[in-house]
């Protein structure tokens with residue numbers, strides 16, 4: 001394939017990214033933790049699940065939109081929070097947000113972005129955008145992030161709850177690679193008045209020193225439900241928990257009045273050896289019914305995967321690596337992936353024999369998820 005041909009397949013983007021990125025950066029994006037069993041299972045679960053199309057249905061007019069948190073979303077997929085995007089392209093999150101805005105694809109911005117909260121919100125405007133919180137181990141900085149997100153126009157806070165520590169990512173350890181050491185992903189800290197006042201009062205720290213300060217508060221290991229209750233008090237924004245896999249945690253979230261869940265094993269990057277995200281979704285949805293919106297991520301590579309996830313009970317899905325690889329070509333690359341995903345979804349929906357994404361239910365699958 002010549003470099004000028006359109007890249008459509010996920011594998012082609014992955015291959016392209018591998019050629020273009022440093023070994024460390026590519027390994028960081030691609031790999032999972034430990035033996036990558038969970039990473040593989042996320043895909044296998046999608047492969048196992050079977051769609052059954054209906055025929056002779058009028059599918060000449062289609063509607064891809066859904067409702068989530070009282071907002072209309074143009075499509076049932078969102079860009080997952082992917083941190084450190086500057087290791088992939090200098091335009092980083094700015095390029096992803098611009099592309100998402102044009103394609104009307106909702107964007108979840110990572111805490112560890114190289115573009116500030118305010119700038120991303122300004123780019124996204126009326127297209128829904130959520131702020132993903134890696135809860136800093138400093139309550140004042142945490143509160144400042146949340147207030148900035150609220151003030152600048154974000155529509156929800158997504159608290160990632162599966163990361164008290166980073167997973168044991170053997171590829172990164174072998175490569176001696178840590179994305180934050182490149183200076184990527186620190187913009188929200190650098191632009192935060194509370195962080196600056198507390199950790200860099202004289203504005204005299206070098207970048208390396210700042211990175212060390214950021215690392216020292218990046219994850220909070222004693223985060224519990226009481227912190228989530230505090231968060232509910234300090235913000236009016238809906239709160240979504242990302243990284244829930246256990247049905248008992250999902251039940252607690254409902255009891256605590258959480259607004260939504262993202263069933264996720266972090267794309268196989270945190271605890272290895274878990275079941276697939278799709279299987280966890282199936283169990284959780286069966287147990288908790290329709291009490292709460294549930295999103296899922298991990299292994300979604302095309303429209304049929306989106307349809308499968310919706311069929312077993314997801315309200316929407318997130319995609320991570322598919323757009324991250326395309327970001328190698330900046331905004332234009334992400335444009336290609338998002339437009340392709342939307343087009344694929346539109347035609348796959350029609351071929352499934354359904355004309356509204358909202359109408360997808362278990363009747364279009366035959367089996368259940370087994371891994």
Ligand code: FNR
Nearest residue numbers: 029080081082083110160266267298299319320321
């Ligand atoms: C992630 N993910 C992630 N999650 C999160 O809550 N905050 C973050 O900053 C990041 N950063 C990040 C970087 C990279 C390079 C990857 C690949 C993933 C996890 C992400 O939100 C999502 O859960 C998975 O990427 C979904 O799986 P797929 O679509 O990549 O298979």
